[in-house]
Amino acid sequence: MPSKTVLITGANGEIGHGLINFFAQDGSHKIIALDIHDIDDTLTDKCSFIKGSVLDEALLEHIFEKYSFEYVFHLAGILSTGGEKNPLFAHQVNVTGSLNLLNFTRLAAKKREEKITFLFPSSIAAYGIPTLEQKKKAGKISEEQYLFPITMYGCNKLYIEHMGRYFEAFYGLLEPHRDTYPLIDFRSIRFPGIISAETIPTGGTSDYGPEMVHSAAQGKSYSCFVRQDTTLPFVVMPEAVDALIKLSEAKKSQLTRQVYNITSFSVSASQIAGEVKKYFPQASISYSIDPNRQKIVDSWPGDVDDTKARSDWGWKPRYSFESAFAEYLMPAVIERYRCSSLKKCQNSS
Ligand SMILES: NC(=O)c1ccc[n+]([C@@H]2O[C@H](COP(=O)([O-])OP(=O)(O)OC[C@H]3O[C@@H](n4cnc5c(N)ncnc54)[C@H](O)[C@@H]3O)[C@@H](O)[C@H]2O)c1
Numbered sequence: 001m002p003s004k005t006v007l008i009t010g011a012n013g014e015i016g017h018g019l020i021n022f023f024a025q026d027g028s029h030k031i032i033a034l035d036i037h038d039i040d041d042t043l044t045d046k047c048s049f050i051k052g053s054v055l056d057e058a059l060l061e062h063i064f065e066k067y068s069f070e071y072v073f074h075l076a077g078i079l080s081t082g083g084e085k086n087p088l089f090a091h092q093v094n095v096t097g098s099l100n101l102l103n104f105t106r107l108a109a110k111k112r113e114e115k116i117t118f119l120f121p122s123s124i125a126a127y128g129i130p131t132l133e134q135k136k137k138a139g140k141i142s143e144e145q146y147l148f149p150i151t152m153y154g155c156n157k158l159y160i161e162h163m164g165r166y167f168e169a170f171y172g173l174l175e176p177h178r179d180t181y182p183l184i185d186f187r188s189i190r191f192p193g194i195i196s197a198e199t200i201p202t203g204g205t206s207d208y209g210p211e212m213v214h215s216a217a218q219g220k221s222y223s224c225f226v227r228q229d230t231t232l233p234f235v236v237m238p239e240a241v242d243a244l245i246k247l248s249e250a251k252k253s254q255l256t257r258q259v260y261n262i263t264s265f266s267v268s269a270s271q272i273a274g275e276v277k278k279y280f281p282q283a284s285i286s287y288s289i290d291p292n293r294q295k296i297v298d299s300w301p302g303d304v305d306d307t308k309a310r311s312d313w314g315w316k317p318r319y320s321f322e323s324a325f326a327e328y329l330m331p332a333v334i335e336r337y338r339c340s341s342l343k344k345c346q347n348s349s
Pocket residue numbers: 009010011012013014015016034035036037052053054055074075076077078079093097121122123124190191192193194195201202203204206
């Protein structure tokens with residue numbers, strides 16, 4: 001019987017899939033999953049699903065009254081590309097929605113007289129490097145550098161990181177008896193691009209990496225929206241899920257900060273294309289640059305310094321660039337698209 005209860009918002013998204021599958025297999029957590037869209041058939045048996053919005057305060061109040069959560073994984077959000085198409089809407093979901101979750105978690109912790117651990121996936125979009133030249137010179141960026149995001153999404157992520165810090169340590173400093181009850185335990189990872197074999201991304205600006213992989217596996221040609229030399233750090237989905245779980249389980253006394261960088265490998269778009277072509281030699285990958293999406297990616301670091309995550313809670317990438325393709329991505333995408341052999345995939349391109 002599960003002994004702990006976890007709330008996952010944005011549960012039908014890419015990371016939500018990975019987390020639900022992890023917790024369902026692990027068996028130790030009852031999973032309450034919230035999403036504004038219906039959840040995939042593959043997940044329905046693995047969680048209790050509630051369809052609704054993080055902007056619906058009455059619904060959140062009901063959920064927090066009904067269940068007693070040990071962990072909240074707040075994944076719901078509008079990503080960078082979607083956010084720039086409708087910035088004020090993104091602000092509403094990413095900021096007001098997150099404040100709602102932080103506040104209901106705080107109220108539940110106060111009522112239960114016990115801290116609740118709140119996990120927030122932030123992003124390298126929280127960074128903003130002014131020029132490409134500086135990006136090249138900067139090398140690995142630490143958590144404190146270049147915090148001048150140029151997207152609504154990045155601004156929202158950075159602000160919610162600060163709100164997490166505030167809700168954990170300073171909320172309502174002048175409220176009477178403020179220090180007599182516990183608040184939340186806020187922990188966050190600034191994720192780089194995430195490549196998943198199981199799900200296809202929508203709405204992010206690092207999506208060209210996974211899109212190349214999925215297009216090639218389906219025998220579809222792909223037009224990449226950034227320059228060949230565009231470089232970003234990446235992790236693959238199992239590592240992203242591992243990292244969230246590992247950070248959630250770390251002893252608080254080990255943590256020296258609330259927000260951590262992680263990365264596995266930093267590669268250019270042309271390196272990803274080259275690796276894809278090793279497995280799908282006939283893959284057709286061309287480049288048609290979207291100047292605005294390019295501008296966004298150029299402002300994000302080419303690499304991040306994840307020393308603190310390594311030393312504080314034992315983050316360690318599971319894969320190199322090559323082994324991520326060989327051991328995870330390629331076997332899983334080939335299985336996903338039911339290509340019985342590489343040849344079949346290649347022939348269909
Ligand atoms: N995937 C990445 O590369 C990446 C990188 C860095 C950070 N992140 C962050 O991780 C989180 C999850 O990312 P993902 O890749 O799974 O994104 P995703 O877009 O696949 O999933 C987001 C989910 O949120 C849901 N959602 C949107 N608005 C909602 C609302 N008002 N109420 C409830 N649910 C709502 C969507 O239906 C979707 O299922 C996001 O906060 C994202 O910013 C992702």
